[in-house]
Amino acid sequence: MNAQTQFSLQAVDQQSLTFHALDNYALSGVRYRPKSQIIANMIIANATGVPQAFYRRFALYMAERGFQVFTFDYRGIAQSAPKSLKGFEMDYLDWGQLDLSGVINQVAKDAAKDGIKTFLIGHSYGGQALGLVNNSQKLTACMTFGSGVGWKGYMPKVEAFKVSIIWNVVFPAMALRYGYVPWSKLKMGADLPLGVYQQWKQWCKYPNYFFDDPDMQYLHAQYAKVTTPIIAVTSTDDEWAMPISRDALHVHYKNAQVTNNDLTPQQFGLKQIGHMGYFRQGAEQIWDHVIGQFQQYL
Numbered sequence: 665m666n667a668q669t670q671f672s673l674q675a676v677d678q679q680s681l682t683f684h685a686l687d688n689y690a691l692s693g694v695r696y697r698p699k700s701q702i703i704a705n706m707i708i709a710n711a712t713g714v715p716q717a718f719y720r721r722f723a724l725y726m727a728e729r730g731f732q733v734f735t736f737d738y739r740g741i742a743q744s745a746p747k748s749l750k751g752f753e754m755d756y757l758d759w760g761q762l763d764l765s766g767v768i769n770q771v772a773k774d775a776a777k778d779g780i781k782t783f784l785i786g787h788s789y790g791g792q793a794l795g796l797v798n799n800s801q802k803l804t805a806c807m808t809f810g811s812g813v814g815w816k817g818y819m820p821k822v823e824a825f826k827v828s829i830i831w832n833v834v835f836p837a838m839a840l841r842y843g844y845v846p847w848s849k850l851k852m853g854a855d856l857p858l859g860v861y862q863q864w865k866q867w868c869k870y871p872n873y874f875f876d877d878p879d880m881q882y883l884h885a886q887y888a889k890v891t892t893p894i895i896a897v898t899s900t901d902d903e904w905a906m907p908i909s910r911d912a913l914h915v916h917y918k919n920a921q922v923t924n925n926d927l928t929p930q931q932f933g934l935k936q937i938g939h940m941g942y943f944r945q946g947a948e949q950i951w952d953h954v955i956g957q958f959q960q961y962l
Contacts, residue, residue: 674698676727683736685758685766686798692716692743693736693767696727703730704804704962705775705782709764709790710735711810711940712864713853715742719787722943725951731783734771738763740857749857750843756863759789760796772802783958784892786811787943788905792873794894795887795917805961807895807954809942810902812909813873814864823903831865872912887916895957897925899937925957 676696683691694716706726708719716735723733737744738759746752768782775782781804786794791811794800816824838845845856856864870876874883894917898910907926914922929937932949942950 673728674700674730676724678724683763683767683770685739685762686769687762689739689762690744691736691739691763691767693734694720694723696723696733696735698727698730698732701730702732702778702780704732704780704958705771706731706733707764707767707771707782707784708733708735709760709784709786709793710738710741711788711790711853712860713741713847713856714787714940715854717742718940719943721945722947722951725948726955729955732780734767736763736767740860742854745855749855752844752857754857754859756860756867757796760793761798764790764793765797765799768797768799768802772799781961783807783961785809785954788812788939791896792913794892795883795890800890800892803892805893805895805958807897807957808910808914809897810899810905810910810939811896811913812898812905813871813912814868814904815871815873815909815912816868817871818906818909818912819903820906827868831868835861835865875916884916888918890917890920893921893923893961895923895925897927897942899927899929899941901929901936902939904939927953 677699679695681693681695683693685691710716716737719735723735726733740749740752740754772782782802784794784803784806786806786808788810791808794806816827835845839858839861844858845861847853848855867874867877874880896910896914898905898907927937929935941947
């Protein structure tokens with residue numbers, strides 16, 4: 665489907681706003697609002713260590729086509745971080761259980777008044793976070809991108825070797841020196857709170873991620889509560905979330921209708937997509953694909 669033939673392009677108002685997590689932690693957010701008709705809401709749940717600004721082009725593209733888009737930074741990340749991450753305590757699951765849950769509540773409350781639907785875009789961790797929220801029933805549908813379990817055994821050998829060096833050499837040295845992981849120094853993303861790094865590393869040791877952690881067994885039941893339809897997208901060149909990794913995560917959404925969608929760079933005229941290319945400039949054909957997939961729920 666060519667989205668431009670289906671939706672009239674609109675001017676967009678961009679407004680900074682504050683969301684509140686379930687524990688009232690203030691989260692920096694941005695609303696991209698079409699100036700005329702709003703056809704639906706769209707929330708973007710970020711990948712680990714990726715600031716909301718990374719998704720700005722995608723958000724504007726969607727807003728120009730009638731979606732009111734909401735982006736935000738998780739606690740401890742970018743504009744939602746304290747002045748120093750040293751000593752900042754949080755749990756990796758907070759981003760889903762507290763932060764995304766709070767954003768969904770605020771967006772869905774206004775959506776109910778206006779009679780419009782709310783969709784979720786989950787990138788990497790953002791696709792995991794759907795199973796962590798307490799209010800997934802407020803979402804009409806979700807599209808995950810590059811959301812897998814993070815186990816290096818599902819990665820190509822070269823990438824798995826790089827990941828081993830990062831986990832076992834680079835990050836431990838950074839964490840020991842700074843008290844957090846200054847990921848920005850490697851130009852790989854925003855700085856990470858220590859708790860995020862420690863739990864992320866721990867769970868990526870398991871083939872089934874946190875589902876294999878004896879202390880996290882309650883998450884099986886939590887994920888089973890999700891009944892929101894899911895379109896699970898990954899690219900065949902996404903070395904962090906190959907189809908086998910994507911499937912290992914989404915099998916736990918056992919009561920949701922999950923539709924797997926494997927992309928190739930060639931079908932969209934791209935040289936590569938990888939783990940981040942879904943939302944980079946030049947991926948407009950993928951964005952049209954998103955609109956086409958969500959259109960069935962409008």
